[in-house]
Amino acid sequence: MNRLLLVALLWLAAALPAFAQANQQADAAPLVFHTTAEEARFHALTLQLRCVMCQNQSLADSNALIALQLRREVLDQMRKGMSDAQIKDYLVQRYGEFVLYQPKLAGGTWLLWLGPALALLAGAGVVIVILRRRKPAINMPMDEGQEW
Numbered sequence: 001m002n003r004l005l006l007v008a009l010l011w012l013a014a015a016l017p018a019f020a021q022a023n024q025q026a027d028a029a030p031l032v033f034h035t036t037a038e039e040a041r042f043h044a045l046t047l048q049l050r051c052v053m054c055q056n057q058s059l060a061d062s063n064a065l066i067a068l069q070l071r072r073e074v075l076d077q078m079r080k081g082m083s084d085a086q087i088k089d090y091l092v093q094r095y096g097e098f099v100l101y102q103p104k105l106a107g108g109t110w111l112l113w114l115g116p117a118l119a120l121l122a123g124a125g126v127v128i129v130i131l132r133r134r135k136p137a138i139n140m141p142m143d144e145g146q147e148w
Contacts, residue, residue: 031075042075045084048102049074052095 033039043060049070051062059067059074070091077087091099 031071033075038078041084042071042078045078045087046071046074048100049088049091050099050101052099058101 031042033042046060047058049059051057051059051064051067052070053064053066054062057067059070074087074091077090082090088100097104
């Protein structure tokens with residue numbers, strides 16, 4: 001009895017990767033759109049969303065498994081009649097503001113919007129201070145036998 005149980009457990013453990021791979025292949029199957037308008041809306045929306053794993057790729061460009069799953073989720077929600085804003089809100093609730101390439105201007109995201117301008121102004125201020133502190137070169141008279 002124990003041997004039979006051990007063989008069954010070993011067989012199950014060996015078969016699990018095959019089940020997982022079959023699921024990944026199902027997720028990687030190409031999406032089928034009903035209309036060109038649906039496809040255009042889908043691509044426009046997924047370009048505005050960031051892959052939560054890849055960080056610097058849009059949902060449309062990423063090949064990560066989670067991106068494949070999220071693209072399917074976005075298409076399913078579109079087909080349920082949800083607006084782009086509702087889909088974005090759903091993903092923000094699930095993954096945070098990071099999922100949006102253009103996060104909403106709010107108390108927690110103001111630094112994301114103003115940070116680059118503040119850094120540029122600070123850099124310009126440092127350059128101005130350095131230039132003002134610099135002493136002008138003193139013109140020294142040249143001796144008659146001296147060459148430059």
